[in-house]
Amino acid sequence: MISSDVTAVERRNWAEGSLSFDESRRRIAEASQWLAGGVSSNFRLGVQPTPLVFERADGAYLFDADGNRLIDYYLGLGPMILGHTPRDVIEAATAQMQKGLLYGGQSGPETEAARLFCEMVPCADLMRFCSSGSEAVQCALRLARTHTGRRVIIKFEGHYHGWFDNILWSTTPPAGASGPVPGSKGQQATIEEIEVLPWNDLAALTARLERGDVAGVIMESIMCNQGAILPGAGYLEGVREACTQYGTVLVFDEVITGFRVGPGGAQGLLGVTPDLATFAKAIANGFQVAAIGGRRDIMALVTQGVVHGGTYNGQAVAMAATVAVMKRLRDPAVQALMAARGTRLMQGIQAAFDKAGEPAVVTGLPQIFHIGMGLTEKPRNWTDLHRMDRARYIKFTATLVRHGVRALERGAWFLSTEHDDDVIDATLDAVARTLREI
Ligand SMILES: Cc1ncc(COP(=O)(O)O)c(C=O)c1O
CATH class of the missing domain: 3.90.1150.10 (Aspartate Aminotransferase, domain 1)
Incomplete structure (x- = not known):
């Protein structure tokens, strides 16, 4: 020991x-x-x-x-949910490394990892691998906009969804800030498409969704980048219902909670299924793997004109590691x-x-x-x-x-x-x- x-x-x-x-x-x-x-x-x-x-x-x-x-x-x-040196994960990656690193094509471990992912994650009928959580979020936003034909995305104060211009808003806003606050110098002002609301406030969200022009709502389903705050009783259920009623795509960003708080992530633990969800970190215990999964009709859009790419997506060594991690975490x-x-x-x-x-x-x-x-x-x-x-x-x-x-x-x-x-x-x-x- x-x-x-x-x-x-x-x-x-x-x-x-x-x-x-x-x-x-x-x-x-x-x-x-x-x-x-x-x-x-x-x-x-x-x-x-x-x-x-x-x-x-x-x-x-x-x-x-x-x-x-x-x-x-x-x-x-x-990411390191199995600790820094999990023997089974390292052995799986090492064995794959002997057979090649990056094929620019598909591999057996990739299919196996996708199957395990869809078995474990409640919302996932279909999925894609990415190389970072930030990229998975970008794919989710593109899918939400395409599926609804709308532009506006709602995010919440204190929630972080990666470092890209269109989403790095109000991650740590000053008290009483009015309107979205940029997270970086040089960030392009795309705020007309992003609106920021307080989290755990169903009335505020419902009032905004009623206007019928919101493409997607994205949230950390358990707020973990700041604090570790659980949704209040009935909040996620209410959000789910409101999104369904007003035709808005609900995205859970499970980059932290996925595979960490339970085999099915926060959605499995809390019993509320989003339309799309993003994953990274614990999915591969230190290998650069992220994922997006969700409803078949929405995910299928990546084969119908919504571009999702990435040279390193589904890299074979990382996929072999992912299979080993998921097998441990489903126990x-x-x-x-x-x-x-x-x-x-x-x-x-x-x-x-x-x-x-x-x-x-x-x-x-x-x-x-x-x-x-x-x-x-x-x-x-x-x-x-x-x-x-x-x-x-x-x-x-x-x-x-x-x-x-x-x-x-x-x-x-x-x-x-x-x-x-x-x-x-x-x-x-x-x-x-x-x-x-x-
Ligand atoms: C909830 C959440 N979403 C997205 C990201 C971005 O992931 P990455 O750093 O892999 O780009 C993070 C990173 O910490 C995160 O915690």
Whole structure:
């Protein structure tokens, strides 16, 4: 078992909170000569105490350039649900690698992965593979517009659907913002086609849909990029009904929740079936795979003039890995084990905050949860979440990493099957020590 490999020195360093990251700092500065900002994604910039450089990973652990062992709750920003080195996935990918990498054509693993996907995902009569979640979302928007012959897309405050111009609106808007807020400099103003509403507010959505000109509604069916917020009772059912009534395509963006919160994603867990859904991350445990699936008549449009392309879509090695991942994740026992451990972790963290007299609300699901520091009630949407004490949470995560636990400073904690009881005990110990320190 990997956790028994933790050395006495590593445990002492965790307990003392004495981990340092100077070598990472030095290497980021060196890389910045050629690699803009020393990173390849803006979401890795500005991380406290510094963006880290890693040497290797194993199970629930990362090993960084300073020789630190870190318990990892980033999990590659979500994908690594089977941990960093799942033997079966690596063996499947390695075997395929011997037979070729990219055919520019179809492969057996691609068909097998598509079959498994359609068996597991409730809305999926038909599907396509893509190479990133952002691309899958673009395909969904194009399909919604073609199917309805309408232009307007509705998204929600605090929800993220990729970094492209037409959808990067109001992902973290300031409190009280009126109208869509761009997420990037240089972003083209396509706001006349995008409208932003508060999430978990059925009356607001229904009133807008009644006008009969909305092509699609896209949402994170469990809000996970900011917080880990479940839909209120009856909300998704109401959205489903309203979309059907007004002829609007309902898209669930399950890039985070898909294959993570259950074999059928959020739609399987919550029992509400969208018309289309997008997937990525946990579907392939670190390989670059995304997908879109949905109603046969809408998905079939990609064979009737709606262009969906991508050189790397369905790459054979990634497809072999995807088959191995999906076979593991369709086993209810795998999900049940994660649910039990994650519940203990969530409850332990909440108890540690309560004991320290530090206001916080731990929300979400065992496989992905969030600590709303400074909140006293469960948030329902971005407006509620916005009231959390972000500065203090950043201080918490920046201290926690010195105690050996790496958690995202802007949001959710991701769990893997490799976060066993020893890892969870060590995490809870680090959380308690961190709270005493700050
Ligand atoms: C809900 C959601 N949709 C879309 C995306 C974009 O996916 P990608 O980063 O693979 O382009 C993300 C990425 O974090 C996401 O969380």
